Amino acid sequence: MMKIELTEDTQKLSREIQSLTGENVNLCYQCRKCSIGCPAVYEMTLKPHEMMRAIQLGLEEEVFQSGTVWICLSCETCNTRCPQDINIVRVIDGLRELVMSGHVDYFNPHPEIPSMHRLFLKLVERYGRIYEMGLALILNLKMVDPFKDIDMAWPMLSRGKLKLLPHKSGGVEELRRVMSKIREIEGES
Amino acid sequence: MRYAYFPGCSLSASAQDYDMSLKWVCRFLGIELQEVRDWVCCGASSAHATSHLLSVAIPAISLSHAEQSGFDQLTAPCLACLSRMKTANQQMGADQALKQKINDLLEDEYQGTVQVLHPLEVILKDVGLDSLGKGVQKRLSGLKVACYYGCVLTRPPKVCQFDNTEYPMSMDNILRSVGMETLDWAYKTECCGVSMTLTRADMVVHLAHKILRAAKEVGADVIAVCCPLCHANLDMRQNQIADRYGERFDIPVLYFTQFLGIVYGAYSRELGFHRLMVSPERALENYGIL
Numbered sequence: 001m002m003k004i005e006l007t008e009d010t011q012k013l014s015r016e017i018q019s020l021t022g023e024n025v026n027l028c029y030q031c032r033k034c035s036i037g038c039p040a041v042y043e044m045t046l047k048p049h050e051m052m053r054a055i056q057l058g059l060e061e062e063v064f065q066s067g068t069v070w071i072c073l074s075c076e077t078c079n080t081r082c083p084q085d086i087n088i089v090r091v092i093d094g095l096r097e098l099v100m101s102g103h104v105d106y107f108n109p110h111p112e113i114p115s116m117h118r119l120f121l122k123l124v125e126r127y128g129r130i131y132e133m134g135l136a137l138i139l140n141l142k143m144v145d146p147f148k149d150i151d152m153a154w155p156m157l158s159r160g161k162l163k164l165l166p167h168k169s170g171g172v173e174e175l176r177r178v179m180s181k182i183r184e185i186e187g188e189s
Numbered sequence: 190m191r192y193a194y195f196p197g198c199s200l201s202a203s204a205q206d207y208d209m210s211l212k213w214v215c216r217f218l219g220i221e222l223q224e225v226r227d228w229v230c231c232g233a234s235s236a237h238a239t240s241h242l243l244s245v246a247i248p249a250i251s252l253s254h255a256e257q258s259g260f261d262q263l264t265a266p267c268l269a270c271l272s273r274m275k276t277a278n279q280q281m282g283a284d285q286a287l288k289q290k291i292n293d294l295l296e297d298e299y300q301g302t303v304q305v306l307h308p309l310e311v312i313l314k315d316v317g318l319d320s321l322g323k324g325v326q327k328r329l330s331g332l333k334v335a336c337y338y339g340c341v342l343t344r345p346p347k348v349c350q351f352d353n354t355e356y357p358m359s360m361d362n363i364l365r366s367v368g369m370e371t372l373d374w375a376y377k378t379e380c381c382g383v384s385m386t387l388t389r390a391d392m393v394v395h396l397a398h399k400i401l402r403a404a405k406e407v408g409a410d411v412i413a414v415c416c417p418l419c420h421a422n423l424d425m426r427q428n429q430i431a432d433r434y435g436e437r438f439d440i441p442v443l444y445f446t447q448f449l450g451i452v453y454g455a456y457s458r459e460l461g462f463h464r465l466m467v468s469p470e471r472a473l474e475n476y477g478i479l
Binding site: 020021039040042043071073074075076077079080087093094096097100101110112113114116117118120121124128129130132135136139143148149151152155156159160161162163167169170171172174175177178179181182185186 | 198199201202203204205226227228229230232233234235236237238239240241242243244246247250251254294295296340341344345346354355378379380382384385387388389390392395396425428429463464465466
């Protein structure tokens with residue numbers, strides 16, 4: 001049987017996650033309900049229950065390089081079914097936060113997904129609303145796939161489903177102040 | 190009853206048909222909607238992937254605006270907005286330190302008195318199943334409907350506190366009470382993957398294909414949905430699904446509010462039928478509607 005030494009070093013990641021999210025991954029006993037119900041599991045190199053184990057063991061590199069945190073759809077199925085009541089999506093969000101804030105820096109097989117989140121929030125900060133067409137166009141250019149989903153553009157336009165120009169919310173100034181204060185707070189910590 | 194209305198970004202752009210049909214049905218049922226003053230995007234999946242504080246603060250801005258305007262109830266028809274707002278409420282309610290932190294960021298303090306509800310909850314609560322049948326003008330009996338609820342209407346139950354988590358029936362019951370036939374099927378709450386729609390279209394096409402096939406297997410003529418994001422995937426991706434899997438469904442996907450509008454006698458144009466990708470013409474031709 002493999003002997004597992006729980007040292008300060010191996011517990012670093014699970015402790016970090018606990019202080020960031022309040023979730024204790026050590027409660028996981030590998031029942032696999034999370035992975036069985038996960039609709040995105042077929043795209044994951046590290047399945048949800050395997051990721052919980054990897055966090056318990058402090059296998060930081062495996063956790064982040066698997067890219068599983070970006071493939072998760074946040075559909076909340078695993079949370080709902082976990083017999084230990086671990087909020088797995090919150091754990092995954094905690095891992096995402098570590099990447100987004102630059103606390104960890106590993107190879108990511110799905111760089112386009114955090115890029116999308118950054119762009120999404122940039123547009124939200126500019127307009128207070130999401131500008132769907134702008135988001136899709138800029139993202140396609142960034143992914144060097146300018147014609148992705150182009151087959152949907154004309155049917156959408158002809159049915160009035162695409163707004164060509166962004167709409168600015170009256171609440172955008174307040175939103176910008178909130179977002180910049182949060183950047184200040186989180187930059188300090 | 191009077192509700193603060195949070196349409197969200199989709200209903201102001203790609204899902205105007207949901208906005209039109211929801212407003213029509215609410216007017217008909219005597220439910221008053223008033224748009225939240227200066228509402229801002231809920232932050233959706235990008236905020237909670239970036240910073241927990243941000244994911245609570247962004248929806249709290251709009252919630253505080255609704256509270257300031259004197260509302261104690263708010264309805265959000267999009268499941269992403271609904272889930273972010275319910276989560277923000279639940280987390281601020283459970284964690285006073287977090288609530289204080291958020292209030293330090295906001296212009297107007299948010300006391301946490303605004304209850305967040307999906308229009309399905311509003312209709313069940315304010316009108317009730319027994320009264321819904323009264324205004325029916327058109328019968329759609331014989332049309333087989335698969336109700337698709339999507340991922341976060343009922344999950345996680347701690348936050349949503351609505352309907353049966355794994356096998357919801359609210360939409361089925363509402364449509365049945367106006368004389369429609371809904372089906373039992375296994376994919377009611379299976380996620381459609383919409384958060385990947387701009388980055389991993391292949392995953393979205395794969396998941397939407399499974400949902401559409403499950404609906405077809407139980408003999409559905411149409412699918413009813415209650416979220417603009419589910420709608421976008423299931424309605425707009427059917428050509429891509431046919432290209433990739435060689436299986437053409439042509440199943441019309443309508444908002445539950447479009448079905449209610451039809452049975453209550455609205456014109457299809459008022460309900461935004463002309464904006465649907467898969468035309469419901471063939472499925473509804475025997476009912477003298479279009």
